[in-house]
Each structure stands twice: as structure tokens, then as C-alpha cells.
Amino acid sequence: MSDALISVRDLTIRFRTDEGLITAVEKVSFDIAPGEILGLVGESGSGKSVTAKSLMRLNGENTVYDPESRITLNVPGETPLEVLSLRRERDMIAIRGGAISMIFQEPMASFAPAITVGRQMVEQLLIHTSLTEAEARELSIEMLARVGIPEPARRFDQYAFEFSGGMRQRAMIAMALSTRPRLLIADEPTTALDVTIQAQVIDLMKDLVAEFGMAILFITHDLGVIAQTADRVAVMYLGRIVETGSVRQVIRAPAHPYTRGLLDALPKLDDLDAELTPIPGDIPSPLNRPSGCVFHTRCPQMIAGVCEGRVPGYTRLGDGHDVACHLYTEQAMEAAR
Numbered sequence: 383m384s385d386a387l388i389s390v391r392d393l394t395i396r397f398r399t400d401e402g403l404i405t406a407v408e409k410v411s412f413d414i415a416p417g418e419i420l421g422l423v424g425e426s427g428s429g430k431s432v433t434a435k436s437l438m439r440l441n442g443e444n445t446v447y448d449p450e451s452r453i454t455l456n457v458p459g460e461t462p463l464e465v466l467s468l469r470r471e472r473d474m475i476a477i478r479g480g481a482i483s484m485i486f487q488e489p490m491a492s493f494a495p496a497i498t499v500g501r502q503m504v505e506q507l508l509i510h511t512s513l514t515e516a517e518a519r520e521l522s523i524e525m526l527a528r529v530g531i532p533e534p535a536r537r538f539d540q541y542a543f544e545f546s547g548g549m550r551q552r553a554m555i556a557m558a559l560s561t562r563p564r565l566l567i568a569d570e571p572t573t574a575l576d577v578t579i580q581a582q583v584i585d586l587m588k589d590l591v592a593e594f595g596m597a598i599l600f601i602t603h604d605l606g607v608i609a610q611t612a613d614r615v616a617v618m619y620l621g622r623i624v625e626t627g628s629v630r631q632v633i634r635a636p637a638h639p640y641t642r643g644l645l646d647a648l649p650k651l652d653d654l655d656a657e658l659t660p661i662p663g664d665i666p667s668p669l670n671r672p673s674g675c676v677f678h679t680r681c682p683q684m685i686a687g688v689c690e691g692r693v694p695g696y697t698r699l700g701d702g703h704d705v706a707c708h709l710y711t712e713q714a715m716e717a718a719r
């Protein structure tokens with residue numbers, strides 16, 4: 383799709399380990415348009431972070447991308463970049479903190495402890511923009527104010543440890559956004575925050591999307607947060623996208639048994655006494671990837687003789703709503719008739 387800001391196709395990521403080559407992500411494809419928020423959801427270990435980091439080539443030295451994997455960054459007015467083909471460190475700098483910024487669950491990870499928050503913001507602007515030192519300082523203070531940090535000029539000269547958790551999160555967002563990235567990757571950015579601050583940070587991110595027209599890849603294990611935040615959602619399990627669609631489609635009419643399981647595990651506001659039903663069993667280790675559909679070992683609707691044998695392709699259920707599940711393949715539907 384040519385109007386996508388970032389286009390990921392058949393992304394397969396493996397890691398060399400002492401136990402051998404493990405597959406963390408397999409044949410993952412998605413697009414994100416400018417101004418769009420895509421939620422990537424799934425349990426711990428499903429490959430969300432590894433997928434996100436690949437967009438900036440931040441996975442470790444032991445990473446192997448399969449040759450057919452493609453990540454295309456298509457900034458309007460610029461030549462499209464094949465991210466996985468970049469070889470020089472210099473080319474990577476244009477992406478990291480330039481076209482793409484990332485914020486993490488633990489904001490301390492983004493700040494060097496012995497350098498003031500303001501200095502770090504200025505340094506990043508000097509690398510990625512043509513601003514002068516004085517202009518970079520002015521913009522940094524303005525961004526701190528923009529994310530709701532009181533007394534931004536005083537805070538500018540403080541260290542990250544002098545900030546409260548919520549304020550540090552805001553400062554990290556201010557730093558990530560000051561270079562006006564085209565894509566913000568937010569990896570569980572609200573998980574460590576209490577609910578009120580979490581809601582504020584989500585509102586702030588939505589405001590900034592509207593103001594700057596940037597796109598966001600929002601990673602979380604919580605479908606409830608996705609419902610409040612994203613336009614579209616991709617549900618990931620053991621390295622594969624099992625369902626994708628608009629938030630409305632996926633949350634109102636979840637099709638994949640895994641998506642339904644994630645929704646059943648959420649507390650229902652209209653029936654707080656209802657029992658939560660977590661998905662039984664644990665996510666298998668990537669060293670023991672199940673054959674066929676990767677979810678078949680935990681699936682309440684697994685079709686013996688089918689699901690363990692073949693990887694399901696995608697079935698289109700509605701405009702932009704796709705599911706990878708044998709329940710929806712022609713053969714199974716015919717068998718059910």
C-alpha cells in the first residue's frame with residue numbers, strides 16, 4: 383500500500399541462541415498510515431517488542447531477519463527507505479530518534495542518570511534537526527510545558543530521578559516528540575502508571591497525534607487500553623498476527639478464539655461479579671513452537687486433524703478485518719455445513 387507511512391511485509395525474526403535458532407516473529411505484515419494509531423496486543427512473549435524494535439533495527443546482534451522480510455518507511459516527499467537493507471550506522475541515525483521515536487514502559491531507561499533531562503533533550507535535537515543550541519533549549523522547554531510539566535524551565539535543569547513516575551513518563555514523551563517523528567512506538571507506556579495518570583498520558587498521546595499528524599504503534603497486553611487508544615488493532619500470539627481489524631470490529635466481534643480469550647479475561651464494567659476466565663495454559667516457549675496453528679495447544683475450538691497440521695491463512699471477514707483461523711477456512715466451513 384503506497385500511502386502507508388510504514389509497511390511491514392512477511393517479517394520473520396529469529397535469534398541465534400545456545401539452544402539453537404529460535405523463531406520469535408513469523409511472517410508478520412501490517413501497515414500504519416500517517417495519523418493512525420495501531421494497537422499491537424498479546425500476552426508477554428508474543429513478539430510485540432521484538433517486532434517494534436525491528437522497525438528501528440534495535441534488536442541485538444544475535445538477530446536474523448529472513449531474507450523475504452521487508453520494512454519500508456515511506457515519509458511523504460522523501461525516497462522510501464528499506465529499513466532492513468540499511469547497512470551504515472549513519473543511515474540508522476536518520477531513523478532512530480528522527481523519523482521514528484520510541485517510548486518505553488520504564489522511562490528511566492530513556493534517560494542517562496547523570497545528565498539533566500534538558501541537556502539530553504537538547505542533544506537529541508542537535509543531532510536530528512538544524513536548530514541552534516538556544517532554539518533547541520527553547521523548544522525543549524516548550525515541549526515539557528506541552529506535556530503538562532509545571533515549571534518547565536526549572537525542570538529542564540533537573541535529573542530524571544528528581545521527577546515523579548508520571549512526570550518522567552511525560553518528559554520521555556516530550557523528548558520523543560520534540561524531533562517531530564513520523565512514527566512513535568509506544569511500548570507499554572502506561573503499564574507502570576496508576577489509572578488516573580494512565581488516562582492522562584493516553585489523552586495526551588491522542589492530542590499529539592491530532593496536532594502533529596504522526597502515527598503511533600501502541601504496544602500493550604491490555605485490550606482495554608487498546609479500546610481507548612487505537613484506531614486499528616493487530617492481535618499477536620507466539621510471533622504471529624492472528625487477527626487484525628478496526629478496534630470496533632475486533633472488540634465488538636472478535637473472531638479468533640485467542641482474541642475472544644483475551645476479551646474474556648478482562649473485567650466487565652457492567653457485571654463486576656462475573657468470573658474472569660483467563661486463557662488456560664501458558665504461552666509455549668519459542669523453542670517448542672507448536673506445528674500448524676500456533677494457538678492450537680490452548681484453543682478451546684481446536685479441530686483435530688486440521689489445526690495441528692496446517693498454518694491457517696487469512697480469511698477476510700469484513701472491510702480490513704482478517705483472521706488466521708481454520709474455523710473460518712472454506713474447508714472447515716464446508717465441513718460444518
Ligand SMILES: Nc1ncnc2c1ncn2[C@@H]1O[C@H](COP(=O)(O)OP(=O)(O)OP(=O)(O)O)[C@@H](O)[C@H]1O
Nearest residue numbers: 397399406425426427428429430431432433442668
Ligand atoms: N535477543 C534475544 N535473544 C533471544 N531471544 C530473544 C531476544 N529478544 C527477545 N527474545 C525472545 O523473543 C520472544 C518475544 O519477545 P518479546 O519481548 O517481543 O515479547 P513481548 O510480546 O513484547 O512480551 P513482553 O510483553 O513481555 O515484552 C520471547 O520469547 C523472548 O524471550
